[in-house]
Amino acid sequence: TLAWGGSWGINSYVIKCTKDINHSQIARPASLGPYDIPGFNLFNLKGRRKEMEQKYGPEKTKVLAKYVGTGAITKAIATEIVETLWGEAPPIEKTKAILLCQTYQLNPLMKHLYLVGYKRRDRDGNYIEDGQGNLVLDWSMQIGIGATRLMAQRKHNYSYLDLTPRKATKEEIDTILGDTADPNSIYGFVHLKDVDTGAEAFGLRGIGKNERIKGEEKGNTHLNMACVRAERLALDRQYPGEMPQGVEVVDERFIDTTYKVVDETGGEGISPLIGGEKSGETAGEEESGVESGETVSSPPKKTPKPEKIGASAAEVAEGEGFSINLDWLRESQKTLKWTDDTVLTFIIGQYKVSGTSVTGALQKLTREQAEDFTRQINNRIEKQKPLF
Structure with missing residues (x-):
């Protein structure tokens, strides 16, 4: 620091940053471990x-x-x-x-x-x-x-502002999410500033309070996971395109480094993929015995063809009696500037399902939840139109 601007009051000085006299906050610099x-x-x-x-x-x-x-x-x-x-x-x-x-x-x-x-x-x-x-x-x-x-610090010099990462305040949640916030979720907040460019980015992410998390028996908490996701979101916004996409971000302090096979939740859980079915197949096809060479006297069971939700396309995420067009979802994400992580957290928090991928989580929705999901996405897009 440096005394700047001469005297201030009686026998006192204004203390300001030597790099930028306009600094008005104390920032915690990001540093390598x-x-x-x-x-x-x-x-x-x-x-x-x-x-x-x-x-x-x-x-x-x-x-x-x-x-x-x-x-x-x-x-x-x-x-x-x-x-x-x-x-x-x-x-x-x-x-x-x-x-x-x-x-x-x-x-x-x-x-x-x-x-x-x-x-x-x-x-x-x-x-x-x-x-x-x-x-x-x-x-x-x-x-x-x-x-x-x-990965971010190799190319950039940034700081954490406002004592973040931390739990988001009610004012921050209301400002960013408004009435879309889930009262049953806990939200983490991160505020980053690039020291060289002055650019700032925010990250707000939530996780269901009742959702089972990996490493809970080792001390991991819902707030910690919310802060981890919020920090990843802030880094994605601050340095777009520099982070690998479609990969789950975890707190390595609570990961089982023996690499043994585990359930999805770290205990009793369900896999992100639905067993016994493949995209585009009906439930009766696997029971027919055709693939194994067995002959069956009764015809294979048929299920009604799932109704596609969203614009028609070949690539879909199928659930019970519905399918969601993934091309439509990707275009919607671009419009909303949502990453896969954002969509996944929204689905998990809103509908209380589990999953480590967007497709896996969508497959676990009910038809009513799938319709509500597409309706909410379309409503958010409509609200953004006046901004363009």
Whole structure:
């Protein structure tokens, strides 16, 4: 600080920032954690190796220890890490994780990225097994909030204002959401400012108070998850196009780093995908026995063709007696400037369903909820029209 502007009152001075005399707030600068500093781990290799053995076991540690303090993440390095940690994951999921690690220079060994396998259940709640008796899994790629900050801080210098992240005040919720706020949700608020450009961005995200969250038994809270989602939203708005899209953001402090198979909620839960059905198929097709070569005397059961909600198109998210046009939804998101994260949180908070993807959550709506969802989206678009 610097005394600026001469005397102020009697025997006193005005103290102002040396970089910008117009600063009127105290901002907390964003800073990298020790695990994000290249080469940091080289100073404590024994400690890091012991920590890895506790997480991954001695065999995987032998393979992966050399990559803990590595600099650039090449495709070859990312491939070996992903194959060692999640070799049982489907090839497409491993490929996506490898490309994400290489493109954004993320290291799973430094708590940047996770692949988690969720046990798939059928409509009766029973786990689904394949022909060999193995559990059928749906895989989800997740990025830690620390990695999200790291990606932003590599290129930008920004600060947190107004003591954020924190719980949103009633005034902030009313200003941003108005009468659309869910009284059964808790909202997190984040206010960011780019130090170099002066640009500011806000993030407000909610989560249902009764929604089960991952890591709750380890101390994770609904407010913490709301703040994590709010921070990701603020970073998306502050630096659009720089963050990977369609990937769930989590608090890595509460992620099970042993990478074992878990239920969606961290305990008893339902998979994001509905077991036993594929998009575009009727419920009776799988029971017909045609795929397995069996002959059945009774004709396959038929269900009424779901009615499409939204404009007609080939790509849809189907539920019980309805289907939502995903092309319509994507165009609506562009108009509203909503990310997939925004839509997912809205669906979960509004209709009290679970899911780690927009499509998965939509599939769990009732027909009445689906109609209400499309109506609310269209109403928001109508309200925005006078602004254009």
